[in-house]
Amino acid sequence: MTNNIALSLVSVKSGVGAGRLGAELGPDNIIQAGLIRRLNQLGYTNIDDLQVSSSLQQAASQGTSKAKNREGVIDVCRQLSEQVDESITKGNFPLILGGDHSIAMGSIAGLTKHYKNLGVIWFDAHTDINTEESSPTGNMHGMPLAVALGRAELKIADINKDACELKPENIVIIGARDLDQAEKEIIRSLGITCFTMHEIDRMGMGKVMEEALRIVQNGTDGVHLSFDLDSVDPQEAPGTGTPVPGGVSYREAHFALELMYESGLITSAEFVEVNPTLDINNKTTRLTIELISSLLGKRIL
Numbered sequence: 341m342t343n344n345i346a347l348s349l350v351s352v353k354s355g356v357g358a359g360r361l362g363a364e365l366g367p368d369n370i371i372q373a374g375l376i377r378r379l380n381q382l383g384y385t386n387i388d389d390l391q392v393s394s395s396l397q398q399a400a401s402q403g404t405s406k407a408k409n410r411e412g413v414i415d416v417c418r419q420l421s422e423q424v425d426e427s428i429t430k431g432n433f434p435l436i437l438g439g440d441h442s443i444a445m446g447s448i449a450g451l452t453k454h455y456k457n458l459g460v461i462w463f464d465a466h467t468d469i470n471t472e473e474s475s476p477t478g479n480m481h482g483m484p485l486a487v488a489l490g491r492a493e494l495k496i497a498d499i500n501k502d503a504c505e506l507k508p509e510n511i512v513i514i515g516a517r518d519l520d521q522a523e524k525e526i527i528r529s530l531g532i533t534c535f536t537m538h539e540i541d542r543m544g545m546g547k548v549m550e551e552a553l554r555i556v557q558n559g560t561d562g563v564h565l566s567f568d569l570d571s572v573d574p575q576e577a578p579g580t581g582t583p584v585p586g587g588v589s590y591r592e593a594h595f596a597l598e599l600m601y602e603s604g605l606i607t608s609a610e611f612v613e614v615n616p617t618l619d620i621n622n623k624t625t626r627l628t629i630e631l632i633s634s635l636l637g638k639r640i641l
């Protein structure tokens with residue numbers, strides 16, 4: 341099996357947006373565990389291997405401001421935004437490996453230079469929509485959606501001047517189960533669709549994805565998947581910095597990604613928050629490779 345989709349695989353080796361380091365080791369670990377071989381097996385033979393890294397190697401807990409390690413996060417996101425911009429210009433599919441979730445600001449900054457009505461599917465135990473003011477931690481991996489929506493002090497245009505803000509109606513969050521009070525208020529006031537674990541239990545993942553894909557398809561010119569590994573239950577994905585019990589099951593995660601592949605709507609993706617220093621037997625790294633495979637067309641039969 342071969343296909344003519346060229347991938348830009350962007351390794352973003354940065355953990356400076358998280359409270360503890362380790363996510364910067366995610367990309368190398370995922371590649372070492374055989375990602376490229378797997379992509380080749382799926383028929384992707386044209387793969388650009390790109391790197392973004394941070395010279396700042398300190399956890400956000402070392403910072404002091406309301407947005408800890410702000411300059412370090414901006415530096416990484418600017419580099420990433422350029423890589424994504426070039427990838428789209430070449431006609432490639434950007435596949436981004438994090439890194440902590442603050443890197444999504446860089447992905448979205450690069451993507452929205454091209455897609456002026458970008459849809460986003462955001463898998464996460466959290467909603468990452470805190471502002472510098474509302475954040476209880478100051479960790480910037482809790483802020484990317486607020487930045488992308490123009491709600492934070494840091495603007496998406498500070499990362500890429502040609503970027504544009506996301507529209508609330510084009511965003512769907514799935515798997516949330518740990519929100520700060522201010523996040524609940526901003527999600528309600530902006531009317532963002534959020535399928536929490538409650539809705540997944542009630543409706544089933546199939547129905548949730550059907551609705552989600554309908555929403556992100558409506559009036560958009562591209563759809564980005566931002567997949568935080570902590571959306572998956574910690575039993576399956578223990579190697580992540582901010583685990584929360586009661587998450588998406590192994591099959592629910594795969595089913596969601598299989599449906600995304602079938603839909604043909606996804607135009608870029610990132611997999612973030614794999615922290616190998618916290619992992620057990622490389623379980624989370626191996627899961628990430630499996631999940632990427634489902635997104636890119638792996639079928640059971």
Ligand SMILES: NC(=[NH2+])NCCC[C@H](N)C(=O)O
Nearest residue numbers: 441466470477479481482582
């Ligand atoms: N991408 C993540 N893992 N984010 C966790 C955010 C946790 C918490 N809401 C905070 O703002 O600090």
Ligand SMILES: [Mn+2]
Nearest residue numbers: 441464468568
């Ligand atoms: Mn997140």
Ligand SMILES: [Mn+2]
Nearest residue numbers: 465466568570
């Ligand atoms: Mn999270």
